[in-house]
């Protein structure tokens with residue numbers, strides 16, 4: 001049996017390090033963390049909406065007295081599933097990389113909410129975004145970006161515990177950072193690691209992401225809190241690195257033939273990765289790889305919405321049912337979704 005259960009809520013990793021997990025780890029269901037020593041607290045990321053984040057804060061406060069006030073909030077990167085709850089961590093210093101601050105407005109919650117409510121107006125991009133994001137509530141969110149930035153590494157003390165912030169972006173996003181607790185051999189990766197699902201390279205270069213995986217494999221680390229999925233080990237990092245390498249190796253000859261990235265996504269042999277959760281993300285990663293191969297010096301921050309149409313098409317090609325189907329059935333969301341769909 002796995003050492004850790006993949007269950008919703010707080011998991012005590014020992015010695016003042018905590019993870020907060022949201023199964024199933026697919027689109028929007030992210031993980032966060034908390035580091036505590038004495039009265040001092042550092043929170044790693046918030047969740048995708050205010051309800052989920054408030055629930056997490058209450059859970060912490062119910063069993064960890066120091067969590068009544070959070071001193072420092074670190075965002076691993078800008079994506080909303082790691083930052084949309086920031087406004088609830090009142091009074092905290094918020095720290096991230098400059099890339100995270102720059103990337104912050106890429107996913108505007110009011111835009112996402114509007115698309116989910118009026119999905120048909122946005123074609124298949126709207127339909128797939130609603131499918132991915134219908135379990136979440138994007139109302140009342142005020143984008144609350146980091147107020148302090150760092151580059152390279154930043155050493156902090158949480159009580160008498162050393163915590164190191166390590167800038168490793170751009171790779172998954174523009175501003176990725178790792179949060180490392182060396183004495184406890186614990187690492188919070190944000191979306192540098194997707195365990196059990198398929199990673200998505202919104203920014204790249206992908207070979208930097210592969211290098212970051214190798215860097216993690218060389219660190220003195222035993223317990224890894226991934227951005228999505230169960231509590232992880234270096235084996236999971238190795239597996240995800242191998243996926244990125246595989247897609248990269250498959251994509252390059254197709255780029256050399258002058259193929260369009262979308263056509264190339266369909267031509268790639270995903271092999272054993274075809275059955276992974278969220279395999280449709282390969283479309284975005286191949287676009288990023290094609291920019292990498294072309295040595296595109298300055299790539300735009302990707303507007304995510306058009307890719308959702310392409311990912312929906314790819315998911316259909318794989319013969320997959322709706323995202324979060326099992327989850328939404330359990331919560332009765334499926335019914336509402338179907339009703340709206342039938343209109």
Ligand SMILES: [Zn+2]
Pocket residue numbers: 077079172173191
């Ligand atoms: Zn992300």
Ligand SMILES: [Zn+2]
Pocket residue numbers: 030079081082191227228
């Ligand atoms: Zn994420």
